[in-house]
Amino acid sequence: MGLRSFFGILPPKLYYKDVSAPIEALPVPEKITLLWYRRTHSDLAVRVGTKVETGQDLARNGRGPFVSTVTGRVEEASTFLGVDSREYLAVQIRADQKDSFDPSVTSVAGLSETQPQTLRTGVNRAGFTALRSIIRDPRVWPTVDCLIISALDLDPFSIVNQQTFRDNPEQVEAAIELLARTTEASQCVLAVPDNLADIASKVSTGAATVAMVPPVYPNGLPEILAKKYGAGLLMKTYDAGFAGNTVVVSLEHALAMVNSLQSGRPMLEKTVTLSNGQDGKLRNFRVRIGTPVGEILKRASVEVQPKGKLILNGIMRGYSCFSDEQPITATTESVHVQSPSEVFFFQNTQCTNCGKCNSICPVDLEVNILGRLSEYGIFNKCRGLGVENCIECGLCAYVCPARRPLVHFMTLAKQGIKTVTDEPANMEEALACTACGPSCPAIRLFDFDTESDKEDSPKV
Ligand code: SF4
Numbered sequence: 001m002g003l004r005s006f007f008g009i010l011p012p013k014l015y016y017k018d019v020s021a022p023i024e025a026l027p028v029p030e031k032i033t034l035l036w037y038r039r040t041h042s043d044l045a046v047r048v049g050t051k052v053e054t055g056q057d058l059a060r061n062g063r064g065p066f067v068s069t070v071t072g073r074v075e076e077a078s079t080f081l082g083v084d085s086r087e088y089l090a091v092q093i094r095a096d097q098k099d100s101f102d103p104s105v106t107s108v109a110g111l112s113e114t115q116p117q118t119l120r121t122g123v124n125r126a127g128f129t130a131l132r133s134i135i136r137d138p139r140v141w142p143t144v145d146c147l148i149i150s151a152l153d154l155d156p157f158s159i160v161n162q163q164t165f166r167d168n169p170e171q172v173e174a175a176i177e178l179l180a181r182t183t184e185a186s187q188c189v190l191a192v193p194d195n196l197a198d199i200a201s202k203v204s205t206g207a208a209t210v211a212m213v214p215p216v217y218p219n220g221l222p223e224i225l226a227k228k229y230g231a232g233l234l235m236k237t238y239d240a241g242f243a244g245n246t247v248v249v250s251l252e253h254a255l256a257m258v259n260s261l262q263s264g265r266p267m268l269e270k271t272v273t274l275s276n277g278q279d280g281k282l283r284n285f286r287v288r289i290g291t292p293v294g295e296i297l298k299r300a301s302v303e304v305q306p307k308g309k310l311i312l313n314g315i316m317r318g319y320s321c322f323s324d325e326q327p328i329t330a331t332t333e334s335v336h337v338q339s340p341s342e343v344f345f346f347q348n349t350q351c352t353n354c355g356k357c358n359s360i361c362p363v364d365l366e367v368n369i370l371g372r373l374s375e376y377g378i379f380n381k382c383r384g385l386g387v388e389n390c391i392e393c394g395l396c397a398y399v400c401p402a403r404r405p406l407v408h409f410m411t412l413a414k415q416g417i418k419t420v421t422d423e424p425a426n427m428e429e430a431l432a433c434t435a436c437g438p439s440c441p442a443i444r445l446f447d448f449d450t451e452s453d454k455e456d457s458p459k460v
């Protein structure tokens with residue numbers, strides 16, 4: 001998958017897979033499950049038993065869009081804890097095999113002359129979240145300085161955007177033109193992995209400049225693209241702690257937006273890469289949003305072995321998933337079937353201060369210290385050290401010889417900052433840690449007074 005460094009001096013390189021895998025379309029499944037983040041039954045305009053059409057907004061007035069991706073009947077609505085530990089409202093629909101489209105689904109007429117605000121409304125109605133922040137409140141984000149359309153993927157084992165670029169080079173120019181007008185971005189960049197330079201040289205990109213990006217993880221992550229090729233930081237929702245004026249849209253989503261504006265239909269399908277740790281093969285499948293992961297496994301004749309794992313959204317940033325009923329969402333990029341020999345066990349062992357996590361961190365965090373602070377619940381100090389800038393790339397955990405669950409510590413700290421205000425009672429215990437010896441940089445942070453303080457402290 002990548003190169004580990006010679007004698008451990010240089011950080012290892014993880015290359016994105018350079019594989020062409022045609023996209024296979026799956027039929028509409030018998031049942032789909034649609035997930036709606038932090039919503040309750042009272043936000044729904046439908047009930048159990050209601051007949052729904054494809055493209056119908058299931059949300060009560062103004063609370064959506066939350067669209068049905070099939071025609072069928074609502075079978076259940078319940079709260080659901082996702083693999084990312086977030087709470088969702090889950091709506092199950094028993095699907096008909098034939099689509100009947102909701103009459104409100106209409107295209108945006110005269111796209112070439114349409115005003116940006118009308119285009120943005122069309123994109124918003126179709127349920128795309130990438131442009132929400134500028135659509136919701138133009139006073140806060142009045143302009144977009146840079147739009148990046150990315151043909152890179154989010155995980156080394158995902159080839160969704162690469163394949164979309166291989167299959168649709170002739171549609172790229174139209175997507176750039178329309179999205180540049182929709183966002184009114186003053187600069188537009190098409191980011192392409194180096195290995196697809198041949199295709200990029202033949203693509204007409206209009207006003208966009210082409211950035212050839214080394215296909216090394218995490219170069220495809222939006223935050224890295226925004227930093228290296230955009231106008232600065234990534235535009236995110238207000239409470240994410242970021243400010244900036246670059247919007248990054250995946251090529252798959254960009255083409256889907258154009259399709260939505262032309263046809264009026266929301267994004268109904270999602271392409272996901274299935275990677276199989278047992279034989280190393282990658283395959284792409286296009287499914288209705290809401291399709292259970294199990295349908296993909298069945299089609300590919302792949303089974304999760306005892307003691308193996310199912311991982312959604314990438315081996316570096318993804319989550320284990322304990323049920324093949326888990327639905328594909330508009331942002332699911334990949335499904336990885338991990339063989340038992342690949343399963344990596346994290347351990348809560350002590351940090352040896354080797355510094356590997358710090359040297360590989362793409363946003364220059366002091367990961368070793370942050371890991372310890374988070375482990376002991378000292379979240380306020382984590383904030384002071386900038387834990388909110390962690391992009392959860394997973395590289396620190398990948399290189400840690402002590403196998404510490406560093407990404408989990410980072411996400412724990414981010415959550416903790418939102419919910420905990422006081423220093424916890426176990427501050428004393430954390431300060432007492434002598435596991436790393438006198439060279440521990442955390443000693444400076446923790447402000448030990450004397451060497452004897454350390455010697456007297458018990459090991460934790
Ligand atoms: S957390 Fe792991 S990688 Fe980082 S310094 Fe400690 S042992 Fe090394």
Ligand code: SF4
Pocket residue numbers: 357360361362363364365367389390391392393394395396397406407410
């Ligand atoms: S997961 Fe966060 S802390 Fe770890 S290397 Fe990536 S950005 Fe740095």
